[in-house]
Ligand SMILES: Nc1ncnc2c1ncn2[C@@H]1O[C@H](COP(=O)(O)OP(=O)(O)OP(=O)(O)O)[C@@H](O)[C@H]1O
């Protein structure tokens with residue numbers, strides 16, 4: 001009797017994947033396609049089913065300013081390593097300056113900027129393994145632990161050296177001193193073996209750290225930088241000027257560019273880049289396809305086909321519709337209210353008209369995308385509240401601070 005086959009559901013996300021997806025969706029609004037790719041990359045990196053000679057993921061993020069491209073790197077860093085700045089950011093524009101590339105990969109021996117593996121980590125080139133891995137907290141913990149063990153071993157070896165030296169100097173008149181020397185040398189051998197083992201362990205562990213590298217404003221990078229990127233994405237590794245090799249097979253590589261944003265803006269019939277003209281834009285399938293096509297075309301005109309062909313995905317970040325901007329504002333305000341509760345134990349009661357006022361101000365410069373929103377929350381709420389705090393005018397812990405609008409000005413009362 002043949003055994004019944006069980007159909008396996010490979011479409012369903014893993015629980016970990018679902019968790020990351022909802023984490024990102026809560027924080028990055030209206031960019032689900034790009035986010036889902038990141039989740040797939042995360043699942044691959046967890047499963048161990050990585051391609052041996054490629055980064056975990058290499059994606060090009062296109063789209064206007066202030067719509068969540070950099071935010072995506074920040075949020076993955078927050079999820080993986082607990083801090084939104086725990087990733088390596090390379091400004092492609094700066095890399096086109098004369099010393100740009102050497103700050104990335106170092107200089108050859110004999111030149112200013114040469115970095116020997118024994119030098120301090122801070123002086124290592126930006127793309128050195130130790131620099132890209134240092135955001136992975138496991139890396140920091142492991143390195144501290146292993147460095148401590150190595151330094152203990154080093155102390156013991158030094159002591160032994162001295163002892164061996166003094167036994168040898170005393171000569172071998174005493175027959176026992178010969179045996180003693182052999183014993184000390186055996187001990188020295190085993191400590192050296194232990195040191196080698198630890199160094200190997202360190203190298204092995206290095207193969208399991210994850211990293212995120214964001215190359216910002218790719219269109220401003222020069223030919224040398226683009227070639228370097230080709231190598232990283234194609235081979236999953238890069239030889240630095242000092243001969244050391246950086247492994248990128250556990251890296252997520254994100255490249256961002258604004259090319260095509262003008263085309264997108266004209267497509268949605270709005271010179272105001274950053275926002276869709278109507279609340280529906282972004283939900284309209286045909287329009288979405290056209291946005292994607294135009295942005296991709298602009299990228300094809302600007303970047304070399306070899307580079308584009310090596311991307312796992314070209315994601316086009318959409319202009320944010322006003323309803324998405326409103327959602328972002330609600331989330332930002334909620335975070336602010338929670339922060340005040342945590343800091344001063346006061347409840348903020350924010351009137352709807354205040355929210356409308358902040359939203360209108362934030363929509364004032366659409367070319368900045370959602371970037372203006374945080375600044376407007378700061379100028380309308382954070383700054384005045386900190387002033388009230390310094391002048392001891394905030395309600396007592398447990399109290400309420402009422403925020404309303406009068407003559408287009410935000411006012412506070414308790
Ligand atoms: N989709 C979004 N969801 C939530 N917040 C967003 C979104 N897009 C932008 N923001 C807010 O705006 C800020 C700036 O966005 P971000 O840094 O991602 O811009 P960008 O797309 O990288 O633009 P640029 O091309 O100018 O670098 C974010 O830190 C966040 O506060």
Ligand SMILES: [Mg+2]
Nearest residue numbers: 069070216256
């Ligand atoms: Mg950015």
